[in-house]
Amino acid sequence: MANTLNVSQALKAPGQVFPFSTTIEVADADVFGETVRFSPAEATGTLLGAGETVSVRGELRCEAAMACARCLRPVAVPLRVAVDERFSRRPDSAGEDGETRVIEGSRIDLTDCARELLILELPMRVLCSEDCKGLCPKCGKDLNEGPCGCRDDIDPRLAVLEQLLDK
Numbered sequence: 001m002a003n004t005l006n007v008s009q010a011l012k013a014p015g016q017v018f019p020f021s022t023t024i025e026v027a028d029a030d031v032f033g034e035t036v037r038f039s040p041a042e043a044t045g046t047l048l049g050a051g052e053t054v055s056v057r058g059e060l061r062c063e064a065a066m067a068c069a070r071c072l073r074p075v076a077v078p079l080r081v082a083v084d085e086r087f088s089r090r091p092d093s094a095g096e097d098g099e100t101r102v103i104e105g106s107r108i109d110l111t112d113c114a115r116e117l118l119i120l121e122l123p124m125r126v127l128c129s130e131d132c133k134g135l136c137p138k139c140g141k142d143l144n145e146g147p148c149g150c151r152d153d154i155d156p157r158l159a160v161l162e163q164l165l166d167k
Contacts, residue, residue: 003114005056007087008106010049018047024114026062031122037065041114045083052089054103059083060114069125070134071142077126081117 003024010018026038045058060081068075086100087108101113133143141148154162 003111004107004109005047006106007047007049007054007103007108010047010054011052011089011103011106012049014049014051016049018049020045020047020058022110024060024110026111026115026118029115029119031119032124034067036119036122038115038118039063039065041118043083043110043114053100054087054108056083056085056087056108056110056113060117062118064118064122066122066126068128068132070127070132071144072135073128073142073144075126075128077123079118079121081121083113083117085113 003022005020005022010016021042021044024041024043026041028038029036039062041060041062043058043060045056048055048057060079060083062079064077064079066075066077067073087103088100089103101108128144135141136143136148136150138150139148141150
């Protein structure tokens with residue numbers, strides 16, 4: 001099954017560490033009013049069983065496609081997130097502390113966990129480049145491609161000062 005890990009070995013051998021590597025499909029997310037698309041996330045790490053619980057430690061890596069805050073061009077944002085999650089076979093203890101997730105059968109589903117961690121890692125604002133000029137507020141032309149030809153309207157109260165500049 002996609003996005004799940006078999007943890008039966010970790011549950012049968014408490015205290016033993018089992019390495020894992022998997023790919024997780026992460027659904028698009030609406031963040032800060034923008035749809036963010038995630039590439040498949042590569043998850044690597046270890047599983048450690050302890051009685052009825054399994055600890056998952058490792059790292060998630062993927063890219064998020066976001067829009068530049070100034071010109072709206074797509075920007076690929078590399079994400080690298082540390083994972084430290086607990087899963088339990090007992091549904092009554094899972095979710096009790098807000099930190100433990102449920103083991104279903106002998107598999108854990110990493111979908112929600114990965115999505116939450118990646119969303120929390122997103123920057124509030126991204127730029128395609130530090131010197132991005134953005135869009136013209138009048139016509140909407142991308143000013144990185146050149147000037148748009150729009151003329152700045154001057155406040156009529158300051159029109160007299162403009163005449164001084166023309167001299």
